[in-house]
Amino acid sequence: MWQYKHFQELSAHDFHQIIKERTKTFVVEQGCAYQEVDDIDLKALHLIKTQKNTIKAYARIYKDNYKVKVGRVFVPKEHRNQGHGQELIKTALDYVACHYPNSEVTVQSEALLKGFYEKFGFKVSSELYYDYNLGHYDMKLVKKVPA
Template sequence: MWQYKQFEELSAHDYHQIVKERTKVFVVEQGCAYQEIDDIDLHAVHLIKRQKGTIKAYARIYKQDKKMRIGRVLVPQEFRSEGHGRELLKIALDYIICKYPKAEIEIQAEAYLKDFYESFGFRAISDLYYDEEIGHYDMELKKEEPVVHV
C-alpha cells in the first residue's frame, strides 16, 4: 500500500522505519558517513510503499529553489528487481504533476541509475561529479515542447 505523509503525520514508528531503511541503504550499504537526517524531512512529503508492515520502497518529495525534487529514493536490497523502483518513481512523478503541474522537477541521480531516470524523461544537467565518492548527475525532467500548428 502506498502512503503519502507529511512529517507531522508520521508516527514515531513510521519515522523510525524510514530512517532505519535510509541509513541501511545510504550509510551502511554505500559506505558513506554523512548527515542522513536533515531538515528537509520536516517539510517533505514522505512517499512510502509498505507490505505487511515492511517498507518496500521510499522517497521524499520536496520543494527547493522553486523546483520540486525527489530524493532519498530507495528500495531495500532484498526487494530490488521486483519493480518497486519503477513504480515508486511513477507514483512520485504523478503526485508532483498533479499537485504542481507547472513545476520543474529535479533529482540527484547516482551515475549507475542514469539510464533508469532517462527512461522516465529525465536528462542530465550536470557533468558527472562525486558526492561521498559515488558518481552522480543532477537531472531534470524534460518538459514536452508545445506543438505549434500552422
C-alpha cells in the same frame, strides 16, 4: 500500499522505519558517512510503499525555491528487481504533476542509475561529480510538449 505523509503525519514507528532503511541503504550499504537525518525531512512529503509492515520503496518530495526535488529514493536491497523502483518514480511523478504542475522537477542520480531515470524523461543537467566517493549527475525532468 502507497502512503503520502507529511512529517507531522508520520508516527514515531513510521519515521523509525524510514530512517532505519535509509541509513541501511545510504550509509551502511554505500559506505557513506554523512548526516542522513536533515531538516528537509520536516518539510518533505514522504512517499512510502509498505507491505506487511515492511518498506518496499521510499522517496521524499519537496519544493526548493522553484524546483521540486525527488530525493532519498530507495528500494531496500531485498526488494530490488521486483518493479518497486519503477512504480515509485511513476507514483512520485504523478503526485508532482498533480500538485506542482508547472514546476521544474529534479533528482540527484547516482551515475549507475542515470539510465533508469532517463526512462522517465529525466535528462542530465550537470557534469559527473562525486559525492561521498559515488559518481552522481543532477537530472532534470524534460516534459513532453504536445504535438
